[in-house]
Each structure stands twice: as structure tokens, then as C-alpha cells.
Amino acid sequence: MAKLFCLYGCINRGTEELTLTGYTGGSVLLPCTCTDPQSTVQTFTWLYLQQQRNEVFHNENYKGRLKLLNESSPTNLSLLISDLRKQDEGKYRCEIYSHNPEYRDITITIKGCDLVNNTQTVEVMGRPGESVVLPCYCKELQAKPQQLAWTYSITQFNTKPKEIYPSEQSPKHKDKIKLLNKTSPGNLSLLLSDLTTQHKGYYTCSVGSQQYINIRLKAKATHQTTPQTNPRSETEGSSIKPYVFALISVFSLLLLTVLAVMIWRRRETRDVKNGTSDGLVLYNDGEKKDVLKPDSSAQDQHIKQDETEDEVTYSTVVHVKNAARPAQKQITTAEYSEYACLK
Structure with a gap:
């Protein structure tokens, strides 16, 4: 069991169990500090409590994703876990070895990317020469999926769709697509620029085998449409016009008579x-x-x-x-x- 050197006589600040929430692709800080800044050397470690005690620094699943915050402050034993994954969910323990061993348990809940309108088909209308957004969102906009792929096919049940993101396998989509997730990791929508009629078809946004959404893109030619009228209003208007003309005629006749x-x-x-x-x-x-x-x-x-x-x-x-x-x-x-x- 690997042990990390710290200060002797450290008393853990806050021994009550703590529950934290993290999002896939994000980071979470597990707090663990000593109350006495003059503590002397001793040892401590971080454990992941699943079916057995596992030291996180010896686990390959956490390689490159862990960082201790005791470099600038030796009494701060907190642990930062980056690039969270769904399997990181569970109970962690900060354990301090001394004459009277102390520990603190922290439970992490990880929220992943569950797509809005999962497994459904959404229709989107675009016009040639313009840009169109193909919508794809996680229910938790802070959650970043572990994998993301956009594919394209002319028909819905094409067995060999072409990937357009992250790799561009379709020549007609080259340099015309852009992902809109700069501010929100859970926004997986795709921007398609300079639309043509050749771009119509079926697009699929998938973050896993059970998490996907189908989008049917229609490219409509630009033309001036004639505003539709309500037949009922036209009938009512035509029935009112004779009465209006009759009233105007009677009023004009009376006016002329009075003037004469x-x-x-x-x-x-x-x-x-x-x-x-x-x-x-x-x-x-x-x-x-x-x-x-x-x-x-x-x-x-x-x-x-x-x-x-x-x-x-x-x-x-x-x-x-x-x-x-x-x-x-x-x-x-x-x-x-x-x-x-x-x-």
C-alpha cells in the first residue's frame, strides 16, 4: 500500500461524510485538510471504496487525471479528479495514519450525457445558400459525453452512413460543418453552412449505442410564397360588402338632398x-x-x-x-x- 508523506499530528478537519456531484468530462475536488498548520510528518492516502479498498494512485483508470493540492499548502490534502467518467462514481476516503487514525468519506455522483429526444427523429428545414443548425443536446449541459459522432446518409436505413464528425468522410460536407459546444459541453449541435439541395438526407448524433438522435434535413428552394387567406373570412367579407355599399349610397343621397x-x-x-x-x-x-x-x-x-x-x-x-x-x-x-x- 503506497503512502504519501505529510505532517505529523494532522487532525482531519471535518469528519462527516460528504456527497458531491460531478459531470462527465468535468472535474471534482475532494476536500481533506488538517486543522493544525504546525502538524509534523506523517503519512496519508486516498482510497476508492467499491468492493474492496483500492488506492487511486495505483489504479490505471485514474492515470493522468489526479492532482494533490499540498504543493503550496502542505496541510491541504485535497484531491482533484479531472476528466470525470461515469465509472468514477462511488465512495472515496481520505485516510490519515497517526496514533489515532482519522479518515473522511466522500461520495461522488456522476451525471452523464443523456440526449434530449433520445432515439427520436426530428425534422429540420433549410434553404439553399443559408446555414442550418442540426440540434443535439445533453439534458445536463455541463455534461460532456465520452464519445461523440455525427454521421450522414441519403436514406434513413442506409447500412453504411458516412461519418462527418469528428472525421470528414463525406466530400460535400468538407469545410462546411462546425460543432457548437464552446461554452456548453452538453451542446452537441452541428452547424452546416452554405446549404445546398445535395445536403438533404438523414443525420445521426450519437454518444453511445443507446444514446442517439436522428435528424431529417430538408432543403427547400427559395421562392416567394403567396399568403394564404381564410375562406371563411372571405365569405363573411363578401356578405358584408353589399350592406356597406347600400349604407354609403343612402347617406350620400340624403346629403345631396339636404344640400339641394x-x-x-x-x-x-x-x-x-x-x-x-x-x-x-x-x-x-x-x-x-x-x-x-x-x-x-x-x-x-x-x-x-x-x-x-x-x-x-x-x-x-x-x-x-x-x-x-x-x-x-x-x-x-x-x-x-x-x-x-x-x-
Whole structure:
């Protein structure tokens, strides 16, 4: 049993059992420290407790993946395990040898890459000349699979698909694919650039024999599509249009009628004013009609203006109180009524 030299009289800080979670491809730190920085030389070791006690530094499965943190701090006996694998899961023990042996047990749970939509087929649509992402994710984005492969085949049940990642066995995919896992180890999606119709087919993302996802890529030609209309909405719209036109027609007719009445009433009022305010002197039928003259220059202007406007025929009706006395020429103008007839 290999032993590592440390400080004598080290008392382990924290003897309670601890449980940690790690992810495949990641790292985990198993803490183990001495409380007394002035401890003297003694020995300690790290054990993996499965069915028997196994020293991790003598196990080939951990070769190149272990690191002690006691170089800068001799009392720090913690162990760092890198590039975690599913088989690293289990119980570990930091064991310190002294007059009163001490130890601390730490259990590690390793979460691996379980694919989203495992064993299913997903359809992806792309357009020639553009880029398209073929989706493939682990449920735990921090988990990195131990192996990853992308393959391509024209048909779904091709017995000899060509690998396009990590090796490029398909000439038409050369220099056109890129993995998108720089920030998230569990993002295994593939970016395919400069898409053509020759790239359509079936792609498979696999991280193990039981963990894979099939992707069917369709390359659709670019063309302008005509927006689809709803037949029901067209029927409803066509049934509403006649009612709208009818309402508009009725409203327009009413508006024109109102305007015509307003114009007619305005002209009638104007003609009546011209006939009653021109200051004419009325005579009876027995007198000479050529003496009918306007009594002022204003009357003359009104008459000239009337001659240029619509022609109006005036007739005078004279009411006389005593019909048997024609010789009297006294005229009561208040009893005359004047009627205007419009042509």
C-alpha cells in the first residue's frame, strides 16, 4: 500500500461524510485538510471504496487525471479528479495514519450525457445558400459525453452512413460543418453552412449505442410564397360588402338632398328680399305704366342687377276699398300685395 508523506499530528478537519456531484468530462475536488498548520510528518492516502479498498494512485483508470493540492499548502490534502467518467462514481476516503487514525468519506455522483429526444427523429428545414443548425443536446449541459459522432446518409436505413464528425468522410460536407459546444459541453449541435439541395438526407448524433438522435434535413428552394387567406373570412367579407355599399349610397343621397334644399331656400330668400326692398311705387291698372320708376339710384342698381340674374315676372294686384269710385286716385300702399312668379 503506497503512502504519501505529510505532517505529523494532522487532525482531519471535518469528519462527516460528504456527497458531491460531478459531470462527465468535468472535474471534482475532494476536500481533506488538517486543522493544525504546525502538524509534523506523517503519512496519508486516498482510497476508492467499491468492493474492496483500492488506492487511486495505483489504479490505471485514474492515470493522468489526479492532482494533490499540498504543493503550496502542505496541510491541504485535497484531491482533484479531472476528466470525470461515469465509472468514477462511488465512495472515496481520505485516510490519515497517526496514533489515532482519522479518515473522511466522500461520495461522488456522476451525471452523464443523456440526449434530449433520445432515439427520436426530428425534422429540420433549410434553404439553399443559408446555414442550418442540426440540434443535439445533453439534458445536463455541463455534461460532456465520452464519445461523440455525427454521421450522414441519403436514406434513413442506409447500412453504411458516412461519418462527418469528428472525421470528414463525406466530400460535400468538407469545410462546411462546425460543432457548437464552446461554452456548453452538453451542446452537441452541428452547424452546416452554405446549404445546398445535395445536403438533404438523414443525420445521426450519437454518444453511445443507446444514446442517439436522428435528424431529417430538408432543403427547400427559395421562392416567394403567396399568403394564404381564410375562406371563411372571405365569405363573411363578401356578405358584408353589399350592406356597406347600400349604407354609403343612402347617406350620400340624403346629403345631396339636404344640400339641394339649402341652396333652394337660400335663393328663394334672396329673391324675396330683392322684390320687397327695391322701393318701387305701385300704380293701379288705369294709370300709365311707363311712369313706374325707381325712387332712388339704389333702386336703379337693384333693377339692373335683377336683369342680369334669373328673369322674374312681376304682377301687381291692387285692392281698392270702393270699387264705385274710380275717380279717386288716392292709393293706400299698405293694402297692396305683390306676388312674384318664378320661371
